[in-house]
Amino acid sequence: MQRIKRQKAIEGTRIPGIIKNGQYYYINLDVYEDGMVNCWELVDLKSLEEKLRINWLIPQIPEGENISIHGLGCYKIKSAKWKYDKRTYYKYVNNVIKQLNPKLNNIYKISNEETELLEKRRIRYSPSAIDFYVKNEFGYQTKEGKGFTIFIKRNDKNYLVNLVLYEDGNIACYNSEFEISYNLESIKELFEDGTFFTGFDNPTTIILDNFGEVTLSDELQCHVNINEKYKQLVDFYNELSGNETSLEKCRNAYYQYLIYPDDETREQLKQAYEAVPEHERIYLGDMDTRDTDYQRIIYHSEVKREV
Structure with a gap:
């Protein structure tokens, strides 16, 4: 039998959530109009309820614990006011689905047969x-x-927001309380003057959208440099525009060095490597090597690579 397949775009939105997997991870919970939800795994509403029951997805973090925010940093929670418990959070997700799909048409439910097939195929x-x-x-x-x-x-408050750059150069800052539009040039000074920030010297109260209010301490000093986040935004623009990103330029410089290993190509690689946002450099190689060979060539060229 000849096999074919098709894809269908399912629209949705993002709301805050927390994954507990060894430690606590703040996530954007992707909620779709067909009732499916992505909490590091695409699940239906029945399975979402189970994820809440087993504490994989949770609506609160105890005070004194650390919260990891992908691409931003890891912070200690000094105090917190959470808006939801498990029951009300599940209701919140359902209400979001109803906003997306008021008549609840074509809500998807994963059958037992589909679950068994996915498990069989791993x-x-x-x-x-x-x-x-x-x-x-x-x-x-x-x-x-x-x-x-x-x-x-x-307005004298601090928020965690989603900042999105679109392929036409427009930039939007999203929060349930406000939306702000920028362009790449106008937003640069906001990264420089502290309007956008990643770290802080003193405990700082942050509003986590329609989810809670937490006072965070940056005592771990494990946050991404704000200048590196702007470099990442520029990379997004280049990628969406069809131009080379800093990672692609760096990989090309790396391959050039491997073909012509001399001081000139090493210096070109060094410049390209340091142009990559620091927190993105681990993606230059594979999951095992990351950027270790880049560092060896640039900073420890006397060390020979093991093959």
């Missing part, structure tokens, strides 16, 4: 959501984007 789906906005309803013209979470100072 597959666990966790699709990456694609940010987009509708530029024109006529013809439903959209623009795709890429983004990350970051702290912002606004």
Whole structure:
């Protein structure tokens, strides 16, 4: 039998959530109009309830514990006011689905047969959501984007927000209380003047969207440098524009050095490597090597690589 397949775009939105997997991870919980939810695994509402029951997905973190925010840092929670418990958080997710799909049409439920098949094939789906906005309803013209979470100072309060850069150069800052539009040039000074930030000297109260309010301590000093986040934003623009990113330029310089290993190509590699956002350099190699060979060539060229 000849096999074919198709794909269908399912729209949704993001809300805050926490994964407990050894430690506590703040996540954007992807909620879709068909009732599916991605909590590091794409699940239906029944399975989501189970994830809450077994404490994989949780709505609160105890005081004194650390919270890890991907691409931003790891912080200690000094105090917290959480908005939800397990029951009300599950209800919150359901309400978001109803906002996306008021009549609850075509809500997807994973059958026992599908679960068994996925287990047999050892597959666990966790699709990456694609940010987009509708530029024109006529013809439903959209623009795709890429983004990350970051702290912002606004009206004497501090928020954790999603910052998304779209392929046309527009940038949007999303929070349940506000949305702000920027472009790449106008936003640069906000990274320089402290409006956007990643770390802080004293315990700082942060509003986690429609989820809670926490006072965080940066005593771990394990946050990404704010300048590196702006470099990452520029990389997003280059990627979406079809231009080389700093990672691609660095990989090309690495291959060039391997072909012509001399002082000139090593210096070119060094410049390309240091242009990559520091927290992104681990993605230059594979999961095992990361950027270790880049560092060896640039900073410890006397050390020979083991093959």
